[in-house]
Amino acid sequence: LLSGHWNVTDVCNGLLGGFAAITAGCSVVEPWAAIVCGFVASLVLIGCNKLAELLKYDDPLEAAQLHGGCGAWGLIFVGLFANKKYVNEVYGASPGRHYGLLMGGGGKLLGAQLVQILVIVGWVSATMGTLFFILKKLNLLRISEEDEMKGMDIARHGGFAYIYYDDHDDSIQFPRLSPGSPIPRTPTPPAV
Template structure:
Protein backbone atom coordinates (compact mmCIF):
# COMPACT_ATOMS: atom_id res chain seq x y z
CA UNK A 1 0.00 0.00 0.00
CA UNK A 2 2.72 2.44 1.01
CA UNK A 3 4.64 1.91 -2.23
CA UNK A 4 1.46 2.35 -4.22
CA UNK A 5 0.90 5.84 -2.81
CA UNK A 6 4.39 7.13 -3.56
CA UNK A 7 4.99 9.63 -6.38
CA UNK A 8 5.44 6.90 -9.01
CA UNK A 9 3.37 4.22 -7.24
CA UNK A 10 0.48 2.38 -8.87
CA UNK A 11 -2.09 4.41 -6.90
CA UNK A 12 -0.36 7.80 -7.08
CA UNK A 13 -2.64 10.59 -8.39
CA UNK A 14 0.40 12.16 -10.09
CA UNK A 15 0.68 9.20 -12.47
CA UNK A 16 -1.69 9.74 -15.38
CA UNK A 17 -1.86 5.97 -15.93
CA UNK A 18 -2.44 4.96 -12.30
CA UNK A 19 -4.43 1.79 -11.73
CA UNK A 20 -7.01 3.16 -9.27
CA UNK A 21 -10.05 4.36 -11.23
CA UNK A 22 -7.89 6.77 -13.20
CA UNK A 23 -7.81 9.11 -10.22
CA UNK A 24 -5.40 7.61 -7.73
CA UNK A 25 -5.42 8.17 -3.99
CA UNK A 26 -5.24 11.87 -3.14
CA UNK A 27 -3.21 11.90 0.06
CA UNK A 28 -1.56 15.31 -0.08
CA UNK A 29 0.01 15.35 3.40
CA UNK A 30 -0.27 11.66 4.29
CA UNK A 31 -3.43 10.75 6.18
CA UNK A 32 -2.88 7.27 4.79
CA UNK A 33 0.86 6.92 4.20
CA UNK A 34 1.85 8.32 7.60
CA UNK A 35 -1.13 8.29 9.96
CA UNK A 36 -3.13 5.23 8.92
CA UNK A 37 -0.05 3.07 8.28
CA UNK A 38 1.42 4.17 11.61
CA UNK A 39 -1.88 3.46 13.33
CA UNK A 40 -2.02 -0.06 11.93
CA UNK A 41 1.56 -0.67 13.06
CA UNK A 42 0.66 0.65 16.51
CA UNK A 43 -2.39 -1.61 16.62
CA UNK A 44 -0.36 -4.75 16.08
CA UNK A 45 2.37 -3.61 18.44
CA UNK A 46 -0.11 -2.98 21.24
CA UNK A 47 -1.87 -6.30 20.59
CA UNK A 48 1.41 -8.22 20.78
CA UNK A 49 2.55 -6.44 23.93
CA UNK A 50 -0.77 -6.52 25.74
CA UNK A 51 -1.93 -4.02 28.39
CA UNK A 52 0.63 -2.52 30.74
CA UNK A 53 0.57 -3.49 34.40
CA UNK A 54 -1.85 -1.13 36.12
CA UNK A 55 -3.39 0.12 32.87
CA UNK A 56 -6.82 -1.09 34.01
CA UNK A 57 -7.97 -1.23 37.62
CA UNK A 58 -9.66 -4.24 39.22
CA UNK A 59 -13.04 -3.03 38.02
CA UNK A 60 -11.75 -2.89 34.44
CA UNK A 61 -11.74 0.90 34.28
CA UNK A 62 -8.97 2.60 32.33
CA UNK A 63 -6.32 4.79 33.93
CA UNK A 64 -5.81 8.28 32.45
CA UNK A 65 -2.89 8.70 30.05
CA UNK A 66 -0.73 11.65 29.10
CA UNK A 67 -1.45 13.45 25.82
CA UNK A 68 0.59 13.75 22.65
CA UNK A 69 2.97 16.60 21.90
CA UNK A 70 0.13 18.55 20.35
CA UNK A 71 1.86 21.92 20.07
CA UNK A 72 4.76 20.46 18.10
CA UNK A 73 2.45 18.68 15.66
CA UNK A 74 0.27 21.77 15.29
CA UNK A 75 3.06 24.06 14.14
CA UNK A 76 4.46 21.34 11.89
CA UNK A 77 1.12 20.99 10.13
CA UNK A 78 0.58 24.76 9.86
CA UNK A 79 3.94 25.37 8.16
CA UNK A 80 2.23 25.14 4.76
CA UNK A 81 0.62 28.28 3.34
CA UNK A 82 -2.68 29.39 1.91
CA UNK A 83 -5.63 27.05 1.61
CA UNK A 84 -3.79 24.12 3.18
CA UNK A 85 -3.06 26.11 6.34
CA UNK A 86 -6.67 27.27 6.61
CA UNK A 87 -8.24 23.84 6.17
CA UNK A 88 -5.73 22.19 8.50
CA UNK A 89 -6.35 24.72 11.25
CA UNK A 90 -10.13 24.54 10.90
CA UNK A 91 -10.22 20.74 11.00
CA UNK A 92 -7.89 20.53 13.99
CA UNK A 93 -9.70 23.19 16.01
CA UNK A 94 -13.12 21.75 15.20
CA UNK A 95 -12.02 18.29 16.27
CA UNK A 96 -10.45 19.64 19.46
CA UNK A 97 -13.58 21.52 20.53
CA UNK A 98 -15.90 18.69 19.51
CA UNK A 99 -13.87 16.18 21.50
CA UNK A 100 -13.71 18.48 24.52
CA UNK A 101 -17.44 19.15 24.78
CA UNK A 102 -18.52 15.66 23.71
CA UNK A 103 -16.32 13.99 26.32
CA UNK A 104 -17.64 16.45 28.90
CA UNK A 105 -21.16 15.25 28.16
CA UNK A 106 -20.12 11.59 28.12
CA UNK A 107 -17.95 11.41 31.25
CA UNK A 108 -19.07 14.45 33.23
CA UNK A 109 -15.82 16.41 33.54
CA UNK A 110 -13.37 18.49 31.52
CA UNK A 111 -10.03 17.08 30.39
CA UNK A 112 -7.33 19.02 28.55
CA UNK A 113 -5.95 15.76 27.13
CA UNK A 114 -9.16 15.45 25.14
CA UNK A 115 -8.35 18.77 23.48
CA UNK A 116 -4.82 17.65 22.59
CA UNK A 117 -5.85 14.31 21.15
CA UNK A 118 -8.88 15.76 19.39
CA UNK A 119 -6.66 18.38 17.77
CA UNK A 120 -4.31 15.69 16.48
CA UNK A 121 -7.21 13.56 15.30
CA UNK A 122 -8.42 16.46 13.18
CA UNK A 123 -4.93 16.93 11.77
CA UNK A 124 -4.60 13.23 10.96
CA UNK A 125 -7.87 13.32 9.05
CA UNK A 126 -7.46 16.56 7.09
CA UNK A 127 -3.91 15.93 5.88
CA UNK A 128 -5.18 13.81 3.01
CA UNK A 129 -7.38 16.44 1.41
CA UNK A 130 -6.14 19.70 2.93
CA UNK A 131 -5.21 21.09 -0.49
CA UNK A 132 -8.34 20.06 -2.40
CA UNK A 133 -11.29 20.82 -0.09
CA UNK A 134 -13.18 23.95 0.89
CA UNK A 135 -12.83 25.43 4.41
CA UNK A 136 -16.42 24.49 5.32
CA UNK A 137 -15.67 20.88 4.40
CA UNK A 138 -12.65 20.94 6.72
CA UNK A 139 -15.02 21.74 9.59
CA UNK A 140 -17.05 18.63 8.73
CA UNK A 141 -13.84 16.62 8.55
CA UNK A 142 -12.80 17.70 12.04
CA UNK A 143 -16.24 17.11 13.55
CA UNK A 144 -16.44 13.54 12.24
CA UNK A 145 -12.79 12.87 13.15
CA UNK A 146 -13.58 13.74 16.77
CA UNK A 147 -16.34 11.13 16.90
CA UNK A 148 -14.17 8.56 15.13
CA UNK A 149 -11.58 9.07 17.87
CA UNK A 150 -14.15 8.94 20.66
CA UNK A 151 -15.79 5.84 19.22
CA UNK A 152 -12.56 3.92 18.80
CA UNK A 153 -11.45 4.88 22.31
CA UNK A 154 -14.71 3.53 23.71
CA UNK A 155 -14.12 0.27 21.83
CA UNK A 156 -10.51 0.13 23.02
CA UNK A 157 -11.59 0.49 26.64
CA UNK A 158 -14.35 -2.07 26.23
CA UNK A 159 -11.96 -4.69 24.86
CA UNK A 160 -9.13 -3.80 27.31
CA UNK A 161 -6.90 -2.65 24.46
CA UNK A 162 -3.92 -0.64 25.73
CA UNK A 163 -2.41 1.81 23.24
CA UNK A 164 -0.49 4.44 25.24
CA UNK A 165 -0.39 6.97 22.39
CA UNK A 166 -3.75 6.05 20.85
CA UNK A 167 -1.90 5.28 17.62
CA UNK A 168 -4.57 2.94 16.29
CA UNK A 169 -7.56 5.03 17.38
CA UNK A 170 -6.18 8.47 16.57
CA UNK A 171 -3.78 8.01 13.69
CA UNK A 172 -5.25 4.83 12.25
CA UNK A 173 -8.94 5.63 12.64
CA UNK A 174 -8.80 9.34 11.85
CA UNK A 175 -6.29 8.76 9.05
CA UNK A 176 -8.63 6.25 7.41
CA UNK A 177 -11.53 8.68 7.76
CA UNK A 178 -9.37 11.35 6.11
CA UNK A 179 -8.90 9.23 2.99
CA UNK A 180 -12.65 8.60 2.76
CA UNK A 181 -13.38 12.27 3.44
CA UNK A 182 -11.21 13.37 0.51
CA UNK A 183 -13.04 11.01 -1.82
CA UNK A 184 -16.31 12.64 -0.75
CA UNK A 185 -15.44 16.35 -0.55
CA UNK A 186 -12.55 17.05 -2.98
CA UNK A 187 -13.55 19.88 -5.32
CA UNK A 188 -13.08 19.73 -9.07
CA UNK A 189 -11.22 23.04 -9.36
CA UNK A 190 -8.77 22.29 -6.56
CA UNK A 191 -8.07 18.74 -7.75
CA UNK A 192 -7.24 20.00 -11.24
CA UNK A 193 -5.11 22.78 -9.75
CA UNK A 194 -3.04 20.51 -7.49
CA UNK A 195 -2.91 17.53 -9.87
CA UNK A 196 -2.92 19.04 -13.39
CA UNK A 197 -2.40 17.27 -16.67
CA UNK A 198 -5.46 15.04 -16.77
CA UNK A 199 -8.78 16.73 -17.63
CA UNK A 200 -11.86 14.94 -16.36
CA UNK A 201 -10.15 13.44 -13.33
CA UNK A 202 -12.74 12.16 -10.78
CA UNK A 203 -13.23 14.32 -7.70
CA UNK A 204 -15.39 14.30 -4.57
CA UNK A 205 -18.59 12.26 -4.72
CA UNK A 206 -20.56 14.79 -2.66
CA UNK A 207 -19.21 17.61 -4.83
CA UNK A 208 -20.69 16.19 -8.01
CA UNK A 209 -17.74 13.99 -8.92
CA UNK A 210 -17.26 10.26 -8.79
CA UNK A 211 -17.00 9.87 -12.55
CA UNK A 212 -15.49 11.46 -15.60
CA UNK A 213 -17.04 14.66 -16.95
Protein backbone atom coordinates in the same frame (compact mmCIF):
# COMPACT_ATOMS: atom_id res chain seq x y z
CA LEU B 1 -17.77 15.43 26.52
CA LEU B 2 -18.65 11.94 27.73
CA SER B 3 -17.24 12.26 31.26
CA GLY B 4 -19.04 15.47 32.22
CA HIS B 5 -15.88 17.55 32.58
CA TRP B 6 -13.02 18.88 30.46
CA ASN B 7 -9.97 16.69 30.07
CA VAL B 8 -6.95 18.41 28.55
CA THR B 9 -5.57 15.14 27.16
CA ASP B 10 -8.84 14.39 25.38
CA VAL B 11 -9.01 17.93 23.99
CA CYS B 12 -5.43 17.70 22.68
CA ASN B 13 -6.03 14.26 21.18
CA GLY B 14 -9.26 15.50 19.58
CA LEU B 15 -7.31 18.33 17.96
CA LEU B 16 -4.60 15.93 16.80
CA GLY B 17 -7.30 13.63 15.41
CA GLY B 18 -8.66 16.53 13.38
CA PHE B 19 -5.17 17.34 12.11
CA ALA B 20 -4.53 13.70 11.18
CA ALA B 21 -7.85 13.51 9.36
CA ILE B 22 -7.51 16.68 7.28
CA THR B 23 -3.93 15.92 6.25
CA ALA B 24 -5.07 13.73 3.36
CA GLY B 25 -7.34 16.36 1.86
CA CYS B 26 -6.05 19.73 3.04
CA SER B 27 -5.25 20.83 -0.51
CA VAL B 28 -8.45 19.63 -2.19
CA VAL B 29 -11.35 20.50 0.14
CA GLU B 30 -13.14 23.77 0.91
CA PRO B 31 -12.43 25.41 4.30
CA TRP B 32 -15.96 24.67 5.56
CA ALA B 33 -15.42 21.01 4.65
CA ALA B 34 -12.14 20.95 6.60
CA ILE B 35 -14.04 22.08 9.70
CA VAL B 36 -16.62 19.32 9.18
CA CYS B 37 -13.79 16.81 8.72
CA GLY B 38 -12.14 17.83 12.00
CA PHE B 39 -15.40 17.77 13.94
CA VAL B 40 -16.29 14.29 12.67
CA ALA B 41 -12.70 13.15 13.35
CA SER B 42 -13.19 13.92 17.05
CA LEU B 43 -16.26 11.67 17.05
CA VAL B 44 -14.33 8.98 15.15
CA LEU B 45 -11.61 9.18 17.83
CA ILE B 46 -14.17 8.76 20.61
CA GLY B 47 -15.65 5.75 18.79
CA CYS B 48 -12.22 4.20 18.20
CA ASN B 49 -11.34 4.71 21.88
CA LYS B 50 -14.58 2.99 22.94
CA LEU B 51 -13.79 0.13 20.55
CA ALA B 52 -10.26 -0.14 21.98
CA GLU B 53 -11.74 -0.35 25.49
CA LEU B 54 -14.19 -3.02 24.39
CA LEU B 55 -11.43 -5.07 22.72
CA LYS B 56 -9.09 -4.46 25.70
CA TYR B 57 -6.55 -3.01 23.28
CA ASP B 58 -3.64 -1.54 25.22
CA ASP B 59 -2.70 1.78 23.63
CA PRO B 60 -2.35 4.43 26.35
CA LEU B 61 -1.27 7.08 23.84
CA GLU B 62 -4.28 6.38 21.59
CA ALA B 63 -1.85 6.32 18.65
CA ALA B 64 -3.64 3.64 16.62
CA GLN B 65 -7.03 5.19 17.26
CA LEU B 66 -5.82 8.71 16.52
CA HIS B 67 -3.61 8.14 13.49
CA GLY B 68 -5.26 4.99 12.17
CA GLY B 69 -8.91 5.76 12.81
CA CYS B 70 -8.84 9.50 12.13
CA GLY B 71 -6.41 9.04 9.24
CA ALA B 72 -8.75 6.50 7.62
CA TRP B 73 -11.65 8.92 8.12
CA GLY B 74 -9.59 11.61 6.37
CA LEU B 75 -9.03 9.35 3.36
CA ILE B 76 -12.75 8.59 3.14
CA PHE B 77 -13.49 12.31 3.51
CA VAL B 78 -11.36 13.10 0.44
CA GLY B 79 -13.39 10.62 -1.57
CA LEU B 80 -16.54 12.42 -0.49
CA PHE B 81 -15.60 16.12 -0.50
CA ALA B 82 -12.64 16.69 -2.87
CA ASN B 83 -13.48 19.81 -4.87
CA LYS B 84 -13.01 19.62 -8.67
CA LYS B 85 -11.41 23.07 -8.91
CA TYR B 86 -8.88 22.33 -6.16
CA VAL B 87 -8.11 18.84 -7.49
CA ASN B 88 -7.35 20.34 -10.91
CA GLU B 89 -5.22 23.12 -9.39
CA VAL B 90 -3.18 20.70 -7.30
CA TYR B 91 -2.89 17.71 -9.64
CA GLY B 92 -3.35 19.37 -13.02
CA ALA B 93 -6.45 19.49 -15.15
CA SER B 94 -6.78 16.37 -17.22
CA PRO B 95 -9.81 14.70 -18.72
CA GLY B 96 -11.36 12.12 -16.43
CA ARG B 97 -9.75 13.47 -13.23
CA HIS B 98 -11.92 12.24 -10.35
CA TYR B 99 -13.13 14.27 -7.38
CA GLY B 100 -15.47 13.86 -4.41
CA LEU B 101 -18.70 11.89 -4.59
CA LEU B 102 -20.72 14.53 -2.73
CA MET B 103 -19.22 17.25 -4.94
CA GLY B 104 -20.60 15.62 -8.08
CA GLY B 105 -17.50 13.66 -9.04
CA GLY B 106 -18.85 10.12 -8.87
CA GLY B 107 -17.61 7.31 -6.68
CA LYS B 108 -14.29 6.39 -8.31
CA LEU B 109 -12.16 8.56 -6.03
CA LEU B 110 -13.99 7.22 -2.97
CA GLY B 111 -13.37 3.67 -4.22
CA ALA B 112 -9.68 4.44 -4.70
CA GLN B 113 -9.49 5.89 -1.19
CA LEU B 114 -11.10 2.75 0.29
CA VAL B 115 -8.58 0.58 -1.58
CA GLN B 116 -5.83 2.80 -0.19
CA ILE B 117 -7.09 2.19 3.37
CA LEU B 118 -7.05 -1.58 2.77
CA VAL B 119 -3.50 -1.42 1.36
CA ILE B 120 -2.29 0.63 4.34
CA VAL B 121 -3.93 -1.75 6.83
CA GLY B 122 -2.41 -4.72 4.99
CA TRP B 123 1.07 -3.19 4.88
CA VAL B 124 1.04 -2.13 8.53
CA SER B 125 -0.36 -5.52 9.62
CA ALA B 126 2.33 -7.40 7.70
CA THR B 127 5.27 -5.28 8.82
CA MET B 128 4.29 -4.31 12.35
CA GLY B 129 2.48 -7.59 13.03
CA THR B 130 5.69 -9.43 12.25
CA LEU B 131 7.74 -7.09 14.44
CA PHE B 132 5.33 -7.35 17.39
CA PHE B 133 5.18 -11.15 17.03
CA ILE B 134 8.98 -11.37 17.22
CA LEU B 135 9.11 -8.97 20.18
CA LYS B 136 6.46 -11.02 21.99
CA LYS B 137 8.37 -14.28 21.40
CA LEU B 138 11.53 -12.64 22.77
CA ASN B 139 9.59 -11.29 25.80
CA LEU B 140 10.43 -7.73 24.79
CA LEU B 141 6.92 -6.53 23.95
CA ARG B 142 5.69 -5.86 27.48
CA ILE B 143 7.26 -4.71 30.70
CA SER B 144 6.49 -6.37 34.03
CA GLU B 145 3.43 -5.31 36.03
CA GLU B 146 5.79 -4.15 38.77
CA ASP B 147 7.61 -1.85 36.33
CA GLU B 148 4.25 -0.62 35.01
CA MET B 149 3.16 0.33 38.53
CA LYS B 150 6.49 2.03 39.33
CA GLY B 151 6.56 3.81 36.02
CA MET B 152 9.20 3.46 33.34
CA ASP B 153 10.91 6.66 34.44
CA ILE B 154 11.81 5.08 37.79
CA ALA B 155 12.07 1.41 36.79
CA ARG B 156 14.23 1.76 33.69
CA HIS B 157 15.68 5.26 33.74
CA GLY B 158 16.42 5.71 37.45
CA GLY B 159 14.65 9.01 38.05
CA PHE B 160 11.43 10.93 37.92
CA ALA B 161 10.29 12.20 34.55
CA TYR B 162 8.41 15.01 36.28
CA ILE B 163 9.30 16.42 39.65
CA TYR B 164 6.29 17.57 41.59
CA TYR B 165 5.17 17.95 45.18
CA ASP B 166 1.87 16.79 46.59
CA ASP B 167 0.87 18.59 49.76
CA HIS B 168 -2.53 16.87 49.81
CA ASP B 169 -4.38 19.81 48.29
CA ASP B 170 -4.65 18.08 44.89
CA SER B 171 -2.39 20.62 43.21
CA ILE B 172 0.97 20.12 41.61
CA GLN B 173 3.74 22.54 42.45
CA PHE B 174 6.84 22.69 40.33
CA PRO B 175 10.08 23.81 41.98
CA ARG B 176 11.59 27.10 40.85
CA LEU B 177 14.99 26.63 39.29
CA SER B 178 17.34 29.43 38.43
CA PRO B 179 19.59 29.20 35.38
CA GLY B 180 22.64 27.11 36.15
CA SER B 181 21.20 25.49 39.28
CA PRO B 182 21.36 21.69 39.38
CA ILE B 183 18.18 19.80 38.57
CA PRO B 184 17.11 17.70 41.58
CA ARG B 185 16.89 13.99 40.77
CA THR B 186 14.56 13.04 43.62
CA PRO B 187 11.63 15.10 44.79
CA THR B 188 12.14 17.05 47.99
CA PRO B 189 9.27 18.90 49.62
CA PRO B 190 9.42 22.69 49.41
CA ALA B 191 10.51 24.62 52.47
CA VAL B 192 7.53 25.78 54.47
